[in-house]
Structures are given as structure tokens and as C-alpha cells.
Amino acid sequence: GESVGLHLPTLSVQEGDNSIINCAYSNSASDYFIWYKQESGKGPQFIIDIRSNMDKRQGQRVTVLLNKTVKHLSLQIAATQPGDSAVYFCAEKGYGGSQGNLIFGKGTKLSVKP
Amino acid sequence: DTGVSQDPRHKITKRGQNVTFRCDPISEHNRLYWYRQTLGQGPEFLTYFQNEAQLEKSRLLSDRFSAERPKGSFSTLEIQRTEQGDSAMYLCASSFRGSGELFFGEGSRLTVL
Numbered sequence: 001g002e003s004v005g006l007h008l009p010t011l012s013v014q015e016g017d018n019s020i021i022n023c024a025y026s027n028s029a030s031d032y033f034i035w036y037k038q039e040s041g042k043g044p045q046f047i048i049d050i051r052s053n054m055d056k057r058q059g060q061r062v063t064v065l066l067n068k069t070v071k072h073l074s075l076q077i078a079a080t081q082p083g084d085s086a087v088y089f090c091a092e093k094g095y096g097g098s099q100g101n102l103i104f105g106k107g108t109k110l111s112v113k114p
Numbered sequence: 115d116t117g118v119s120q121d122p123r124h125k126i127t128k129r130g131q132n133v134t135f136r137c138d139p140i141s142e143h144n145r146l147y148w149y150r151q152t153l154g155q156g157p158e159f160l161t162y163f164q165n166e167a168q169l170e171k172s173r174l175l176s177d178r179f180s181a182e183r184p185k186g187s188f189s190t191l192e193i194q195r196t197e198q199g200d201s202a203m204y205l206c207a208s209s210f211r212g213s214g215e216l217f218f219g220e221g222s223r224l225t226v227l
Contacts, residue, residue, distance in 0.1 A: 093214060
């Protein structure tokens, strides 16, 4: 079978630069999206969320953009720091009857070079 | 520490044995979730509770898996007759009802030999 662990999308940036992590979702009916950060050996940690009635939402050093036309989500991290190194997952709220769970994407590994 | 705690953090077992994981959620949270995560993948939903009621179960949750939350506080996830394919990180999370902000524990890593 495929060794998916070897094919995790990776983004490498220089400390201080801005990072953009992208995510595509499949269900146009999804109405709520969340970004999580997972550091090695830890559980995922909530970063920021956005509802489908918004195009953009800003947090501290992070911005999430939602393009419903092309079903695309992005996370922008300003002035990336070494502590931002982690795997980032986008997640969407379950649709149809699955309203209680989040559906996670495969993740992007962000590496920050000092 | 008022976060989500999971026990044990690591479990190594032989194929065919039963294992049980425990999760203590954040006390004010009424929803509790179990997810499974394998290397290089995002967490996959298994099941969730609202208070003591198990409201949803994924098709991933075979009949060898059972989860309980008897008093609406801590939860247990039991895997019977473990198989090598059960090797994964089992993550527990809790939240307020309706919130997408799940607070995850650090997980219980299962290795089935």
C-alpha cells in the first residue's frame, strides 16, 4: 500500500517570512471550517475557524481565507517563527447527518528554517 | 492541569488481546469525541458523545470497538481481539455542544504486535 507518511505535503519557509498553507475541500454543502496545528507527539490544537458566510477571518498572526467558488481554504501565517513548525490540518464540519464530527484533511508539514 | 487527559499514553499488546483507553475531558464540556490517527494522516472520526449519549458512530468503528461514557464525564474506548491494523494513535477530544473548537488530548498510542 501507499506509504502516505512519506508523501505528506511539506512547506519550508525562512523564519520571518509569511507562510501560506492551502487546503481543498470536496463538499460544497460544508458550512464550517477549522484549522488545527499538530506538533510532534501532541494532539491537534485549534488555531482559527471560519463559517461559510465569511470570506476572511483574522486572528493573531493568522488569517484564514475561504473561496467557496473553488472550494479552497488557506491559512496564512505572518512572520513565521520556529515555534510554528508543525503539521497543519484543515477540517470541515460533517455534512448531511454527520453534524457531530470534524472531517480532517491529510495535513501539511510546515518547517521553519532559522 | 485542566486539559483533556488520556491514559495510557502508550500501549503495546499482542494481536488478539483486548485493550482499553480512558479519556478525561475538560469538566465543563458536554461533548466527547474519539478519533484515530495513523502516520501521515489527519485524525479520523470514530464516535462522539453528548453527555452520556453516544450520538454518532463512524463505519470505521467495527464491532470489536466499543466506547462508553457512563456518567457523562470520562469515557473509555475498548478494542477487543486487537489486530495489527488497529495500531494507531487514539485521540480523545472534548468541546461545548455545537462548537467546532475541539480540545484534544495527547493521545494513546497503540502498537499491536
